[in-house]
Amino acid sequence: MASDRIFGLVMALVALAYIAGATQIQTSFLPDPVGPKAFPFGVGILGALCALFMVFKPDAEPEWPTLSTFGAIAAAAFVLVLYAYALKPLGFLIPTAITAAILSYQISPRPKYAALAGLGLSCGLFIVFKFALGLGLVAFPKMIFG
């Protein structure tokens, strides 16, 4: 129940911020009886009402993972963010092998297996993307291999 209430409260605040943002939208010089504000206002108000409904009439509490599993999910999200930043400067193979290995380890914690899965996926997908599908992927960092 607390989860619905917290989410409802957050969404209500987001909806209020969204409505406040809608008031700042500049109207154009074009003739338009509704303008660019009306639709966001309607969506924001409906969203706020539904969010309040969640606060006052929450469903049963969902089954959340344990703290350590939560940590693993957060770590996975963090690794994916690093992967997004690493793809361009480091090329495809190294970041993909590391990221795939970490994700594989998180699903099934066997280090050797995860390392092999990462390496295999990295090389296999590179061959498929580069040579079968013709994508312009860069294999290694340009600063090292030119």
Place this chain on the structure above:
Amino acid sequence: MDLFSNLAMGFAIALSPYTLMLAIIGCFLGTIIGALPGLGPSNGVAILIPVTFTLGLDATSALVLMTSVYYGAMYGGRISSILLNIPGDEPALMTTLDGYPMAKAGRAGDALVLSGVASFVGALLATIGLMLLAPMLARVAYVFGPSEYFALYLLAFCTLGGMASNNQAKAAIASCIGLGISTVGISSGSVMPRFTGGNLHIYDGIDFLVAIVGLFAIAEIFFFIEDHGKNSPVGVDLEKTTVPWKDIWETKWTMLRSSGVGFVAGILPGAGASLGSFLAYMTEKAIAGKDGGFGTGVAKGIAAPEAGNNAAAGGALVPMLTLGVPGSGTTAVLLALLMTLNITPGPTLFTDQPEVVWGLIASLLIANIVLLLMNVPMVKIFVKILMVPPAILLPGVTMVSFVGIYSLSGSYFDLLLMIGFGVLGYVLRKLDIPTVPVILGILLGGNMEDALRRAMTLSDGEWTYLFSSNISIGLWVAAIVGFVAPMFLRNVLRKPQRVTD
């Protein structure tokens, strides 16, 4: 005669070696995606759409590939239902009820072949229904003006949200999230930036492919980490497979009835294949009565849901192609594909780009035959593929998603946005808030706002114009019924386990 000449044109396109090859690849990939627990047709299509763009496929080819994946996934869902008692996707849930008991009784091969034939009958009849009904509906849709379209979009949100969640407020909040996201960027009516915060990356709005891949594919990996791969397929046991002619003959009327029920369920915006398979199963169970033995591994209990869910998949294409309103989660993703290809679904699609529609319909007919040939004699190959452990599969899916999105935009900002949508998808699904209305909101929000603004411009700001025609009033009433009715029907519709009672 129009029908035959259009169909001939469609077959001329679909039977080109290149398109045929795409259909076969799509069927194969789709069956694998459908068979793997956790990856359904929506995820499969969502993951592959960016890859389709990077391949530079033209509109017809891309559509053929993706709809073949869609049909293939609908076929594949039954494999894990029967062998593992884990539905590959939600529509295949009902197949577990009789499919798994039949497999446990040593008739796994029979169950797989029978369900493959039922899937073929359902999908084939639905494609014929699509062929006959869609052009007629498209002609009706010509009389739609902005007020009718606004009401139609509302109907889609009300019914899709209503069926997708246990709580109407949550379904509505999901729609609002999607609609809110759709307003980000330059406003099409007044050329004014909205909710951009000065960030140049989102002046063009938030790309719905980024949202779709994030909400479906990236969220899935978080769920697998939470499960630690507990859904890993084990215990697959398949002896020799033969064609159970007796079962097929005995279930012929079941297949035909279920195809009809499923097709109608598919056409209704929001109902989708899950409802199609459920209604087909319940109808056959009611006809068979207590002596029917449903739930113990009877042939009709396998044929009904499989014909029903595949027919619903075909039916869901009718409103998507003719009205631009998806009938299910996967067709919502397919709608994104069409819009990205600059194809505007709706009545004009049939006159402006007949080669797309008829090429697609012909490809679906061909895909069905390909799928039957794949799913009966080659079923053992798919069973072997089912053994791929999630520790390899899910990282692979994630990497494909990243490369797909990255190759489209070359921007790490989109990748970060995709991860953000993945986290949002995880939280929403945990709280039983459906993600499909979010997608629908992002997809249709712009059109819905345009329809509203055009209606207000035409009526000089008179709001009653939104209820000015019989069609729009009918759609408003249907939208309200579609939103309210699930509150009363939910106890029946959302608890399929009662079927075995």
